[in-house]
Amino acid sequence: MSLNRKYIPIVVTILLFIIMFVAGSFRYTGFFSLQVLMNLLIDNAFLLITAVGMSFVILSGGIDLSVGSMIALSTMVSASLVQQHGWPPVVVIPLVLLMGAAFGSGMGAIIHYFKIQPFIVTLAGMFMARGLCYVISIDTITIDNSFYTAVAQTKITLPGGSFISISAIIALIVAAVAIYTAHYTRFGRNVYALGGSEQSSLLMGLPVARTKIMVYTLSGLCSALAGVVFTFYMLSGYGLHAVGFELDTIAAVVIGGTLLTGGVGYVLGTFFGVLIQGVIQTIISFEGTLSSWWTKIVIGLLLFIFILLQRVLSARGSSLKR
Amino acid sequence: MSAQEPILQMTKIHKRFPGVKALCDVDLRLYPGEVHALMGENGAGKSTLIKVLTGVYSIDEGKVEMEGISISINSPLESQAAGISTVYQEVNLCPNLTVAENIFIGREPRRFGRILWKEMNRRAAEILSERLNVQIDVTEPLRMYSVAVQQLVAIARALDISAKVLILDEPTSSLDQNEVQQLFRIMRKLKQDGLAILFVTHFLDQMYEISDRVTILRNGEFVGEYMAKDLSRLDLVLKMIGKELSLLEDLPSLAEDYKDSFGEVMVKAENLSRKGAIEPFDLSIRKGEVVGLAGLLGSGRTEAARLFFGADKPDSGKLIFPGGSEGVHTPREAIKRRIAFCSENRKTEGIIGDLTVRENIILALQAKQGVFRTLSRKQQDEVAVEYIRMLNINPPNPDHLIKNLSGGNQQKVLLARWLLTAPQLFILDEPTRGIDIGAKAEIQKLVLSLSRQGMSFLFISSELEEVLRVSDRIVVLRDHCKVKEISDKDMNQQNIMQAIAGG
Numbered sequence: 001m002s003l004n005r006k007y008i009p010i011v012v013t014i015l016l017f018i019i020m021f022v023a024g025s026f027r028y029t030g031f032f033s034l035q036v037l038m039n040l041l042i043d044n045a046f047l048l049i050t051a052v053g054m055s056f057v058i059l060s061g062g063i064d065l066s067v068g069s070m071i072a073l074s075t076m077v078s079a080s081l082v083q084q085h086g087w088p089p090v091v092v093i094p095l096v097l098l099m100g101a102a103f104g105s106g107m108g109a110i111i112h113y114f115k116i117q118p119f120i121v122t123l124a125g126m127f128m129a130r131g132l133c134y135v136i137s138i139d140t141i142t143i144d145n146s147f148y149t150a151v152a153q154t155k156i157t158l159p160g161g162s163f164i165s166i167s168a169i170i171a172l173i174v175a176a177v178a179i180y181t182a183h184y185t186r187f188g189r190n191v192y193a194l195g196g197s198e199q200s201s202l203l204m205g206l207p208v209a210r211t212k213i214m215v216y217t218l219s220g221l222c223s224a225l226a227g228v229v230f231t232f233y234m235l236s237g238y239g240l241h242a243v244g245f246e247l248d249t250i251a252a253v254v255i256g257g258t259l260l261t262g263g264v265g266y267v268l269g270t271f272f273g274v275l276i277q278g279v280i281q282t283i284i285s286f287e288g289t290l291s292s293w294w295t296k297i298v299i300g301l302l303l304f305i306f307i308l309l310q311r312v313l314s315a316r317g318s319s320l321k322r
Numbered sequence: 323m324s325a326q327e328p329i330l331q332m333t334k335i336h337k338r339f340p341g342v343k344a345l346c347d348v349d350l351r352l353y354p355g356e357v358h359a360l361m362g363e364n365g366a367g368k369s370t371l372i373k374v375l376t377g378v379y380s381i382d383e384g385k386v387e388m389e390g391i392s393i394s395i396n397s398p399l400e401s402q403a404a405g406i407s408t409v410y411q412e413v414n415l416c417p418n419l420t421v422a423e424n425i426f427i428g429r430e431p432r433r434f435g436r437i438l439w440k441e442m443n444r445r446a447a448e449i450l451s452e453r454l455n456v457q458i459d460v461t462e463p464l465r466m467y468s469v470a471v472q473q474l475v476a477i478a479r480a481l482d483i484s485a486k487v488l489i490l491d492e493p494t495s496s497l498d499q500n501e502v503q504q505l506f507r508i509m510r511k512l513k514q515d516g517l518a519i520l521f522v523t524h525f526l527d528q529m530y531e532i533s534d535r536v537t538i539l540r541n542g543e544f545v546g547e548y549m550a551k552d553l554s555r556l557d558l559v560l561k562m563i564g565k566e567l568s569l570l571e572d573l574p575s576l577a578e579d580y581k582d583s584f585g586e587v588m589v590k591a592e593n594l595s596r597k598g599a600i601e602p603f604d605l606s607i608r609k610g611e612v613v614g615l616a617g618l619l620g621s622g623r624t625e626a627a628r629l630f631f632g633a634d635k636p637d638s639g640k641l642i643f644p645g646g647s648e649g650v651h652t653p654r655e656a657i658k659r660r661i662a663f664c665s666e667n668r669k670t671e672g673i674i675g676d677l678t679v680r681e682n683i684i685l686a687l688q689a690k691q692g693v694f695r696t697l698s699r700k701q702q703d704e705v706a707v708e709y710i711r712m713l714n715i716n717p718p719n720p721d722h723l724i725k726n727l728s729g730g731n732q733q734k735v736l737l738a739r740w741l742l743t744a745p746q747l748f749i750l751d752e753p754t755r756g757i758d759i760g761a762k763a764e765i766q767k768l769v770l771s772l773s774r775q776g777m778s779f780l781f782i783s784s785e786l787e788e789v790l791r792v793s794d795r796i797v798v799l800r801d802h803c804k805v806k807e808i809s810d811k812d813m814n815q816q817n818i819m820q821a822i823a824g825g
């Protein structure tokens with residue numbers, strides 16, 4: 001059975017990850033280990049969580065530029081409430097998540113009901129969230145709350161001696177739930193339909209308004225969760241956290257094989273898109289002499305390749321079969 | 323089957339839009355197990371009637387009954403719930419989703435909220451193969467298939483929803499001959515299954531091939547409901563355009579007898595065609611000749627004219643010009659070759675309402691000269707005054723805003739604009755539509771006198787008398803095909819009408 005063409009981008013993504021990982025293993029001693037693989041997840045947990053939310057937005061034909069700022073705002077609110085006001089984390093974390101979801105659904109409602117491009121609305125959201133960080137404080141707020149430090153330092157040992165962090169587990173759960181949602185629920189399929197054609201979705205009687213607002217709510221929620229995880233990782237709140245991070249997220253989604261025009265792609269692809277970004281960073285740190293900016297260069301090249309690949313595939317897809 | 327009651331009955335439907343009566347006293351009866359054709363020229367009210375039936379528009383007056391029970395339809399969803407499903411001309415599905423999903427999305431089979439893909443694919447394949455006789459891989463994205471297959475998928479979706487009444491809105495307009503036959507086989511099968519099908523088309527041949535009953539509309543009014551087999555082609559056409567054959571008198575042609583003495587060929591189309599617009603046709607126009615294009619609205623007249631001007635790109639064929647140069651051209655090149663095109667959409671493609679008469683007149687000339695050779699205000703005024711006098715434009719004030727002029731005078735300004743570029747071939751698409759009798763006669767006279775001075779014309783009009791009056795030769799189009807060329811003594815209304823009706 002020949003490979004269905006719709007799976008080509010995701011297969012390319014997965015193969016690319018495997019090739020990079022294998023290449024790294026041959027070149028550097030100590031690279032080929034479960035721990036290196038786990039570290040990819042540990043170091044990129046917040047990227048994975050954000051990218052999962054972003055996948056839904058891009059699949060629906062939209063874009064969300066506010067995610068980086070939302071992460072910063074989440075770290076800031078968490079740090080401020082826990083550290084300066086002494087609120088318990090068990091209250092703060094749900095509050096931060098709620099804030100992210102509300103922020104996202106607000107943007108979604110504006111996008112849908114006023115028919116404004118998502119780019120502009122979320123750009124405004126990006127500036128607003130970033131600005132709000134500085135209302136709280138212009139300085140870094142370091143967290144020494146015992147819950148946060150405990151979560152940050154917890155290492156769950158896996159059979160074989162390697163370990164994984166709580167953040168990575170959260171990210172894996174988010175990704176798994178998202179894959180199920182995208183493929184097996186009506187909401188998920190409506191997102192794909194919306195990305196395929198909004199006009200048709202309306203005429204087919206699908207809940208376009210609800211789906212669209214939900215997508216941005218989900219992205220807001222995911223970025224707030226990523227902010228919480230980022231707080232565990234950095235143990236601080238700061239207005240300059242995750243600057244430009246929305247672009248890394250979009251890059252991960254696109255390298256994962258999702259079409260920027262919407263309707264085509266898989267959350268699993270995003271998962272590997274994130275791992276590819278991680279593996280590039282790992283290779284560069286193993287290399288030792290290269291500047292970390294090489295990460296950006298390689299990611300830039302990969303983006304070009306993937307966009308071209310999609311163009312070629314969709315051009316061939318339009319040669320019809322009877 | 324004729325003894326049955328109609329499943330859907332619409333009585334005395336009225337629909338008004340601001341300033342327009344879109345539907346007036348229209349009846350429609352759909353019987354189970356029948357294909358019912360809805361015929362009429364463009365603008366006859368077919369689309370409005372369908373939109374009323376599908377809940378896009380609400381009716382102002384009248385009654386809709388489904389299986390004898392009065393219903394009101396206020397939204398597409400309500401229409402669907404009542405058992406009326408529609409497949410639109412442009413397929414309204416999601417090309418990125420699989421065939422199966424497109425049939426089931428919004429109604430996917432689920433267990434505990436989880437979509438059962440296997441079940442969905444199985445049922446999709448079942449619907450397609452059992453009800454439509456189509457075997458395709460339902461797990462492929464829809465965009466992998468041709469428009470014809472996409473349309474079948476849309477029909478499958480409609481059938482699965484609940485349909486008792488299936489509306490097919492111009493389904494054949496983007497299909498080729500084989501695909502049309504496939505669609506017809508499916509329609510026959512659905513008919514046997516007891517479905518009532520409303521088939522909207524402007525193809526006469528297709529109507530006769532598939533329909534049992536036909537309702538004809540004209541200008542938003544109900545003309546009548548007939549059994550297709552009892553209605554001759556000629557009667558059908560006469561009813562669509564609203565004439566009685568006995569009343570067709572022979573008007574003396576203003577054009578002189580067809581002469582072989584016309585000059586060289588100005589432009590010759592060879593095998594020119596565009597998919598969905600006009601089938602391949604040949605046509606040459608000679609210097610000083612007026613060629614009339616006759617046919618029903620929607621028969622491909624405008625489409626043919628646009629190919630001559632280069633406004634659309636042909637799929638096949640070429641244009642040959644004097645001196646042997648040939649090829650497909652763009653409107654810009656057409657203007658360089660001194661071809662002018664006066665579009666039928668005066669308001670949207672012609673006049674610029676907020677500019678003055680003078681500015682509207684000089685527009686094309688200025689465009690031809692380019693921005694660097696601006697006409698001085700004095701030249702502009704001279705030109706404008708000259709043409710206002712020549713064409714008798716009223717009011718004779720070059721600084722009047724054109725939107726305040728009457729339709730006939732706007733049309734004259736447009737003619738002036740193009741005449742100023744001294745065209746050798748002038749394509750006029752419905753130049754006299756919606757203007758008063760006096761202005762009409764003036765425009766017709768102008769065409770004749772200019773042609774005697776050596777200008778060639780391609781003249782399109784829905785009014786047969788007018789085409790007859792000005793043309794030296796008449797080309798008849800039917801169902802997007804050139805079917806006949808009529809010249810000399812054969813040019814009379816009966817002959818043209820026969821050619822338009824065909825078969």
